[in-house]
Amino acid sequence: MHVLISGANRGIGAAMADRMTARGDDVTRTARAAEGHIPLDVSDPASVGRLASELGDRPIDLLVCNAGVFEDRGGTLGDGFPPDMWARMFAINVTGAFLCVQALLPNLRAAKGKIALISSQLGSSENASGGNYIYRSSKAAMINLGRNLAMDLKSDGIAVGIYHPGWVQTDMGGSGAAISPETSAKGLIDRFDALSVATTGRFETYDGRAHPF
């Protein structure tokens, strides 16, 4: 199985790449700039285009849109959340995922592949608890993106899953987070394996529970 992961150089992306490689999957590890990784800055359309050219017509069985940023933590409603931060975070968290899906659609179609979008519980509108406006909005947009891609790609046999990876001990989640990247990666990979057109469009936690939208 050929898997392509964005942001595979550290955190959850690296843990997924390591685990899938260890079980024998053929993993294309991409990163903005990291040795041993194929270059991919998801916020740069030219970079996404170069990756697609490099892959040519090679089928992709699973595309994992994992790259993400959380820059607005601790921002205050009165003076936080500047417009350039909205633009940058959406370019990576939302547009970046879309551009990857769009550019790699021929490769996904060739394999009747699957798409996994790594969103977050913070993107749930039912569980809104305030703050982190940009991150929450971007992850909510990712859930919406996944729901609509699932509709459009069902007839191609391409399944789309949307996931909350847990609160994970990475640079983003912090050392006090609940679970290790390895635990998150194991759960997520189980979800990817179970994903099919029959279950497309679901928003699930890494450990297999349906997440409220």
Ligand SMILES: NC(=O)c1ccc[n+]([C@@H]2O[C@H](COP(=O)([O-])OP(=O)(O)OC[C@H]3O[C@@H](n4cnc5c(N)ncnc54)[C@H](OP(=O)(O)O)[C@@H]3O)[C@@H](O)[C@H]2O)c1
């Ligand atoms: N950790 C958590 O508790 C948690 C919870 C919910 C959801 N998530 C989501 O899970 C995903 C992975 O998070 P993580 O905890 O592993 O975060 P992380 O440790 O901060 O790693 C983020 C990854 O995204 C990459 N990235 C950032 N901007 C990029 C760009 N423009 N192009 C390509 N790659 C880019 C980073 O690459 P560089 O090294 O180049 O910066 C890095 O590989 C994210 O989408 C995050 O929102 C995480």
